[in-house]
Amino acid sequence: MLVRGKIGSSYNNRKMPELPEVQTVVDDLNRLIKGCHIVDFSSLWKKNVQKGRFQYFRKQIIGQKVASVSREGKFIVIGLESGDSVVVHLRMTGALLVGGGQDASTIKYIRHSWCLDDGKKRMTLAFSDVRKFGTVDFVRNGDTTKHKGLSRLGADPMNKEFSGKVFKMIVHKYSKRTVRGLLLEQSVIAGIGNIYASEIVFDAGIHPERRCEAISDEEIQKLYVSMRKILRKAIEHRGTSISDYRDSSGKKGGFQKLLKVYNREHERCLRNECAGTIKKEKLQGRSAFWCPKCQPLVKNKKSK
DNA sequence: AGGATGACCAGGACGC
DNA sequence: TGCGTCCTGGTCATCC
Numbered sequence: 001m002l003v004r005g006k007i008g009s010s011y012n013n014r015k016m017p018e019l020p021e022v023q024t025v026v027d028d029l030n031r032l033i034k035g036c037h038i039v040d041f042s043s044l045w046k047k048n049v050q051k052g053r054f055q056y057f058r059k060q061i062i063g064q065k066v067a068s069v070s071r072e073g074k075f076i077v078i079g080l081e082s083g084d085s086v087v088v089h090l091r092m093t094g095a096l097l098v099g100g101g102q103d104a105s106t107i108k109y110i111r112h113s114w115c116l117d118d119g120k121k122r123m124t125l126a127f128s129d130v131r132k133f134g135t136v137d138f139v140r141n142g143d144t145t146k147h148k149g150l151s152r153l154g155a156d157p158m159n160k161e162f163s164g165k166v167f168k169m170i171v172h173k174y175s176k177r178t179v180r181g182l183l184l185e186q187s188v189i190a191g192i193g194n195i196y197a198s199e200i201v202f203d204a205g206i207h208p209e210r211r212c213e214a215i216s217d218e219e220i221q222k223l224y225v226s227m228r229k230i231l232r233k234a235i236e237h238r239g240t241s242i243s244d245y246r247d248s249s250g251k252k253g254g255f256q257k258l259l260k261v262y263n264r265e266h267e268r269c270l271r272n273e274c275a276g277t278i279k280k281e282k283l284q285g286r287s288a289f290w291c292p293k294c295q296p297l298v299k300n301k302k303s304k
Numbered sequence: 305a306g307g308a309t310g311a312c313c314a315g316g317a318c319g320c
Numbered sequence: 321t322g323c324g325t326c327c328t329g330g331t332c333a334t335c336c
Contacts, residue, residue, distance in 0.1 A: 308335085317327095
Protein backbone atom coordinates (compact mmCIF):
# COMPACT_ATOMS: atom_id res chain seq x y z
CA MET A 1 0.00 0.00 0.00
CA LEU A 2 1.38 3.32 -0.99
CA VAL A 3 1.41 6.07 1.56
CA ARG A 4 0.41 8.98 -0.60
CA GLY A 5 1.00 11.62 2.02
CA LYS A 6 4.66 10.72 1.98
CA ILE A 7 5.01 10.50 -1.77
CA GLY A 8 3.22 13.74 -2.37
CA SER A 9 4.71 15.56 0.57
CA SER A 10 6.66 17.86 -1.70
CA TYR A 11 3.62 18.86 -3.57
CA ASN A 12 5.20 21.91 -5.09
CA ASN A 13 7.88 19.61 -6.44
CA ARG A 14 5.73 17.52 -8.72
CA LYS A 15 6.63 17.44 -12.34
CA MET A 16 4.95 17.79 -15.66
CA PRO A 17 5.55 15.57 -18.57
CA GLU A 18 7.85 17.58 -20.80
CA LEU A 19 9.55 16.56 -24.03
CA PRO A 20 11.62 13.63 -22.67
CA GLU A 21 8.70 12.16 -20.71
CA VAL A 22 6.36 12.48 -23.67
CA GLN A 23 8.98 10.92 -25.95
CA THR A 24 9.29 7.98 -23.55
CA VAL A 25 5.54 7.44 -23.60
CA VAL A 26 5.46 7.70 -27.39
CA ASP A 27 8.25 5.16 -27.79
CA ASP A 28 6.47 2.76 -25.45
CA LEU A 29 3.11 3.18 -27.15
CA ASN A 30 4.68 2.49 -30.52
CA ARG A 31 5.88 -0.79 -29.13
CA LEU A 32 2.67 -1.65 -27.31
CA ILE A 33 -0.36 -0.42 -29.24
CA LYS A 34 0.73 -0.03 -32.86
CA GLY A 35 -1.48 -2.19 -35.05
CA CYS A 36 -4.24 -2.48 -32.47
CA HIS A 37 -7.87 -1.82 -33.30
CA ILE A 38 -9.85 0.54 -31.11
CA VAL A 39 -12.80 -1.48 -29.85
CA ASP A 40 -14.29 0.95 -27.37
CA PHE A 41 -13.69 4.21 -25.56
CA SER A 42 -15.17 5.44 -22.31
CA SER A 43 -14.69 8.50 -20.15
CA LEU A 44 -15.48 9.64 -16.64
CA TRP A 45 -14.52 13.25 -17.42
CA LYS A 46 -16.06 13.98 -20.80
CA LYS A 47 -15.42 17.68 -20.51
CA ASN A 48 -11.84 17.20 -21.64
CA VAL A 49 -12.66 14.90 -24.54
CA GLN A 50 -13.00 16.93 -27.76
CA LYS A 51 -14.06 19.89 -25.61
CA GLY A 52 -17.04 17.95 -24.34
CA ARG A 53 -18.10 16.35 -27.63
CA PHE A 54 -17.54 12.90 -26.24
CA GLN A 55 -20.02 11.04 -28.46
CA TYR A 56 -18.55 12.57 -31.60
CA PHE A 57 -15.03 11.63 -30.52
CA ARG A 58 -16.03 8.10 -29.64
CA LYS A 59 -17.84 7.56 -32.92
CA GLN A 60 -14.90 8.78 -34.96
CA ILE A 61 -12.31 6.50 -33.42
CA ILE A 62 -14.11 3.20 -32.80
CA GLY A 63 -13.12 0.59 -35.34
CA GLN A 64 -10.01 2.46 -36.37
CA LYS A 65 -6.55 0.93 -36.33
CA VAL A 66 -3.49 2.53 -34.72
CA ALA A 67 -0.85 3.12 -37.39
CA SER A 68 1.82 4.95 -35.41
CA VAL A 69 2.41 7.17 -32.40
CA SER A 70 4.46 10.34 -32.55
CA ARG A 71 5.31 13.44 -30.56
CA GLU A 72 4.71 17.08 -31.44
CA GLY A 73 6.12 19.30 -28.71
CA LYS A 74 4.43 17.93 -25.59
CA PHE A 75 1.51 16.49 -27.55
CA ILE A 76 1.12 12.79 -28.23
CA VAL A 77 -0.28 12.11 -31.68
CA ILE A 78 -1.81 8.68 -32.21
CA GLY A 79 -1.98 8.27 -35.97
CA LEU A 80 -4.79 6.08 -37.27
CA GLU A 81 -4.73 4.05 -40.46
CA SER A 82 -7.39 6.26 -42.06
CA GLY A 83 -5.10 9.25 -41.70
CA ASP A 84 -7.07 10.68 -38.79
CA SER A 85 -5.36 11.32 -35.46
CA VAL A 86 -6.04 11.25 -31.76
CA VAL A 87 -4.17 14.08 -30.06
CA VAL A 88 -3.41 13.72 -26.35
CA HIS A 89 -1.90 16.29 -24.00
CA LEU A 90 -0.89 15.06 -20.54
CA ARG A 91 -0.62 18.59 -19.12
CA MET A 92 0.57 18.40 -15.53
CA THR A 93 -0.34 15.02 -14.11
CA GLY A 94 -1.52 12.88 -17.00
CA ALA A 95 -0.22 9.40 -17.77
CA LEU A 96 -1.11 6.88 -20.45
CA LEU A 97 -0.96 3.38 -19.05
CA VAL A 98 -1.11 0.19 -21.04
CA GLY A 99 -2.58 -2.99 -19.58
CA GLY A 100 -1.46 -3.78 -16.05
CA GLY A 101 0.55 -0.59 -15.65
CA GLN A 102 -1.84 0.87 -13.15
CA ASP A 103 -0.84 0.97 -9.51
CA ALA A 104 -2.42 2.44 -6.41
CA SER A 105 -1.08 5.89 -7.15
CA THR A 106 -2.66 6.11 -10.59
CA ILE A 107 -5.60 3.72 -10.77
CA LYS A 108 -8.01 5.88 -8.85
CA TYR A 109 -7.44 8.79 -11.20
CA ILE A 110 -8.28 7.07 -14.47
CA ARG A 111 -10.39 9.50 -16.48
CA HIS A 112 -10.62 7.87 -19.89
CA SER A 113 -9.92 4.43 -21.26
CA TRP A 114 -9.59 2.80 -24.62
CA CYS A 115 -10.30 -0.87 -25.18
CA LEU A 116 -7.81 -2.16 -27.76
CA ASP A 117 -7.56 -5.43 -29.66
CA ASP A 118 -4.27 -6.63 -31.13
CA GLY A 119 -5.90 -9.56 -32.93
CA LYS A 120 -5.13 -12.05 -30.18
CA LYS A 121 -6.17 -10.34 -27.01
CA ARG A 122 -7.79 -7.23 -25.67
CA MET A 123 -6.02 -4.63 -23.56
CA THR A 124 -6.73 -1.32 -21.95
CA LEU A 125 -5.07 2.00 -22.60
CA ALA A 126 -5.93 4.13 -19.58
CA PHE A 127 -5.54 7.89 -19.21
CA SER A 128 -4.86 8.63 -15.55
CA ASP A 129 -4.87 12.29 -14.54
CA VAL A 130 -5.09 13.62 -10.98
CA ARG A 131 -5.64 17.26 -11.95
CA LYS A 132 -7.95 16.60 -14.89
CA PHE A 133 -6.16 19.13 -17.10
CA GLY A 134 -5.17 16.60 -19.74
CA THR A 135 -7.00 16.72 -23.06
CA VAL A 136 -7.97 14.22 -25.75
CA ASP A 137 -8.98 15.35 -29.24
CA PHE A 138 -9.77 13.89 -32.63
CA VAL A 139 -8.22 15.50 -35.70
CA ARG A 140 -9.55 14.58 -39.15
CA ASN A 141 -6.87 13.58 -41.69
CA GLY A 142 -4.17 14.53 -39.22
CA ASP A 143 -4.74 18.14 -40.24
CA THR A 144 -2.74 19.81 -37.48
CA THR A 145 -3.81 23.27 -38.59
CA LYS A 146 -7.26 22.35 -37.32
CA HIS A 147 -5.94 21.74 -33.82
CA LYS A 148 -5.38 24.84 -31.72
CA GLY A 149 -2.43 23.55 -29.75
CA LEU A 150 -0.66 21.73 -32.56
CA SER A 151 -1.05 24.54 -35.06
CA ARG A 152 0.81 26.95 -32.81
CA LEU A 153 3.82 24.81 -32.04
CA GLY A 154 7.31 26.06 -32.82
CA ALA A 155 10.36 24.06 -33.85
CA ASP A 156 11.22 20.77 -32.16
CA PRO A 157 14.59 21.02 -30.40
CA MET A 158 15.32 17.32 -31.02
CA ASN A 159 14.63 17.55 -34.72
CA LYS A 160 17.67 16.99 -36.97
CA GLU A 161 16.91 20.21 -38.78
CA PHE A 162 17.06 22.21 -35.56
CA SER A 163 20.73 23.16 -36.01
CA GLY A 164 22.87 25.57 -34.06
CA LYS A 165 22.40 27.98 -36.93
CA VAL A 166 18.61 27.78 -36.66
CA PHE A 167 18.81 28.27 -32.91
CA LYS A 168 21.01 31.33 -33.34
CA MET A 169 18.49 32.83 -35.72
CA ILE A 170 15.71 32.24 -33.19
CA VAL A 171 17.70 33.84 -30.37
CA HIS A 172 18.38 36.87 -32.55
CA LYS A 173 14.76 37.12 -33.65
CA TYR A 174 13.42 37.12 -30.10
CA SER A 175 16.09 39.49 -28.82
CA LYS A 176 13.90 41.11 -26.18
CA ARG A 177 12.99 37.85 -24.48
CA THR A 178 14.82 36.40 -21.53
CA VAL A 179 16.69 33.18 -22.23
CA ARG A 180 14.41 31.24 -19.94
CA GLY A 181 11.31 32.83 -21.44
CA LEU A 182 12.44 31.82 -24.89
CA LEU A 183 13.12 28.20 -23.92
CA LEU A 184 9.63 27.96 -22.40
CA GLU A 185 7.80 29.55 -25.32
CA GLN A 186 6.01 26.64 -27.02
CA SER A 187 5.23 28.65 -30.13
CA VAL A 188 8.96 29.12 -30.74
CA ILE A 189 10.63 26.01 -29.28
CA ALA A 190 8.24 23.14 -28.60
CA GLY A 191 8.57 20.76 -25.69
CA ILE A 192 10.69 22.38 -22.99
CA GLY A 193 9.02 23.00 -19.62
CA ASN A 194 10.06 24.22 -16.21
CA ILE A 195 12.44 21.46 -15.16
CA TYR A 196 14.48 21.31 -18.32
CA ALA A 197 14.54 25.07 -18.81
CA SER A 198 16.29 25.36 -15.41
CA GLU A 199 18.63 22.44 -16.13
CA ILE A 200 19.57 23.72 -19.58
CA VAL A 201 20.51 27.25 -18.53
CA PHE A 202 22.48 25.86 -15.58
CA ASP A 203 24.39 23.53 -17.87
CA ALA A 204 25.16 26.43 -20.18
CA GLY A 205 26.20 28.67 -17.26
CA ILE A 206 23.73 31.35 -18.25
CA HIS A 207 21.48 33.26 -15.87
CA PRO A 208 17.81 32.57 -16.70
CA GLU A 209 16.97 36.26 -16.85
CA ARG A 210 19.64 37.28 -19.35
CA ARG A 211 18.12 38.89 -22.42
CA CYS A 212 18.59 37.12 -25.71
CA GLU A 213 20.14 40.24 -27.23
CA ALA A 214 22.75 40.30 -24.47
CA ILE A 215 24.20 36.83 -24.89
CA SER A 216 27.25 36.27 -27.07
CA ASP A 217 27.45 33.93 -30.06
CA GLU A 218 29.61 31.66 -27.98
CA GLU A 219 26.94 31.54 -25.28
CA ILE A 220 24.22 30.86 -27.84
CA GLN A 221 26.24 27.89 -29.03
CA LYS A 222 26.71 26.70 -25.44
CA LEU A 223 22.99 27.00 -24.82
CA TYR A 224 22.25 25.02 -27.95
CA VAL A 225 24.64 22.22 -26.99
CA SER A 226 23.23 22.13 -23.43
CA MET A 227 19.65 22.04 -24.68
CA ARG A 228 20.26 19.05 -26.94
CA LYS A 229 22.46 17.29 -24.38
CA ILE A 230 20.06 17.62 -21.44
CA LEU A 231 17.02 16.57 -23.47
CA ARG A 232 18.87 13.61 -25.00
CA LYS A 233 20.14 12.45 -21.61
CA ALA A 234 16.67 12.76 -20.08
CA ILE A 235 15.18 10.68 -22.89
CA GLU A 236 17.90 8.06 -22.31
CA HIS A 237 16.87 7.93 -18.65
CA ARG A 238 13.18 7.67 -19.56
CA GLY A 239 12.33 11.09 -18.16
CA THR A 240 12.17 12.65 -14.73
CA SER A 241 9.87 11.45 -11.94
CA ILE A 242 9.48 13.57 -8.89
CA SER A 243 5.99 12.69 -7.93
CA ASP A 244 3.53 11.93 -10.68
CA TYR A 245 5.11 11.06 -13.93
CA ARG A 246 4.82 7.45 -14.98
CA ASP A 247 5.66 5.80 -18.26
CA SER A 248 3.12 3.61 -20.01
CA SER A 249 3.96 0.65 -17.80
CA GLY A 250 3.36 2.79 -14.72
CA LYS A 251 7.07 3.02 -13.94
CA LYS A 252 8.95 6.14 -12.95
CA GLY A 253 11.76 7.71 -14.96
CA GLY A 254 15.36 7.98 -13.77
CA PHE A 255 16.51 11.48 -14.67
CA GLN A 256 15.55 12.98 -11.30
CA LYS A 257 18.84 11.61 -9.94
CA LEU A 258 20.70 13.72 -12.46
CA LEU A 259 18.95 17.02 -11.81
CA LYS A 260 21.51 19.66 -10.90
CA VAL A 261 19.34 22.61 -9.90
CA TYR A 262 15.64 21.84 -10.19
CA ASN A 263 14.07 21.22 -6.79
CA ARG A 264 17.38 21.92 -5.00
CA GLU A 265 16.77 25.31 -3.41
CA HIS A 266 19.26 26.13 -0.59
CA GLU A 267 21.38 23.10 -1.53
CA ARG A 268 25.00 23.22 -2.62
CA CYS A 269 25.79 23.67 -6.28
CA LEU A 270 26.96 20.35 -7.70
CA ARG A 271 29.53 21.86 -10.02
CA ASN A 272 33.10 21.07 -8.92
CA GLU A 273 34.90 23.90 -7.16
CA CYS A 274 31.68 25.89 -6.78
CA ALA A 275 30.56 26.76 -3.28
CA GLY A 276 27.38 28.40 -4.49
CA THR A 277 23.90 27.75 -3.17
CA ILE A 278 20.99 27.04 -5.47
CA LYS A 279 18.49 29.83 -5.62
CA LYS A 280 14.78 29.59 -6.36
CA GLU A 281 12.64 32.45 -7.56
CA LYS A 282 9.46 32.93 -9.48
CA LEU A 283 10.25 34.17 -12.93
CA GLN A 284 7.38 34.93 -15.27
CA GLY A 285 5.06 33.21 -12.85
CA ARG A 286 6.98 29.92 -12.70
CA SER A 287 9.58 28.62 -10.25
CA ALA A 288 13.10 28.91 -11.59
CA PHE A 289 16.22 27.39 -10.04
CA TRP A 290 19.80 28.45 -10.65
CA CYS A 291 23.25 28.87 -9.11
CA PRO A 292 24.07 32.57 -8.76
CA LYS A 293 27.80 31.78 -8.87
CA CYS A 294 27.79 29.60 -11.99
CA GLN A 295 25.12 31.69 -13.66
CA PRO A 296 25.89 35.33 -12.88
CA LEU A 297 23.45 37.96 -14.01
CA VAL A 298 25.69 39.83 -16.41
CA LYS A 299 24.11 43.16 -16.92
CA ASN A 300 21.75 43.12 -19.87
CA LYS A 301 22.91 45.50 -22.54
CA LYS A 302 20.50 48.14 -23.67
CA SER A 303 19.58 47.64 -27.28
CA LYS A 304 21.50 49.83 -29.68
C1' DA B 305 2.76 45.28 -31.70
C1' DG B 306 5.57 42.58 -28.86
C1' DG B 307 6.15 41.31 -24.35
C1' DA B 308 4.54 40.95 -19.66
C1' DT B 309 1.00 39.81 -16.36
C1' DG B 310 -2.78 37.51 -14.30
C1' DA B 311 -6.87 34.50 -14.30
C1' DC B 312 -8.33 30.09 -15.05
C1' DC B 313 -8.57 25.13 -14.76
C1' DA B 314 -8.43 20.99 -10.38
C1' DG B 315 -7.34 19.13 -6.34
C1' DG B 316 -3.86 17.38 -2.86
C1' DA B 317 -0.78 19.20 0.70
C1' DC B 318 -0.01 22.10 4.27
C1' DG B 319 -0.36 25.76 7.80
C1' DC B 320 -3.18 27.61 11.07
C1' DT C 321 -11.99 19.07 11.67
C1' DG C 322 -12.01 22.50 8.20
C1' DC C 323 -10.81 26.44 5.76
C1' DG C 324 -7.70 29.31 2.91
C1' DT C 325 -3.58 29.35 0.31
C1' DC C 326 -0.15 27.43 -2.52
C1' DC C 327 1.44 25.20 -6.60
C1' DT C 328 1.68 23.66 -11.42
C1' DG C 329 1.63 24.47 -17.51
C1' DG C 330 -0.83 25.96 -21.30
C1' DT C 331 -4.09 29.16 -22.89
C1' DC C 332 -6.33 33.27 -23.19
C1' DA C 333 -7.61 38.06 -22.09
C1' DT C 334 -5.84 42.25 -20.94
C1' DC C 335 -2.56 45.78 -20.13
C1' DC C 336 1.42 48.64 -21.12
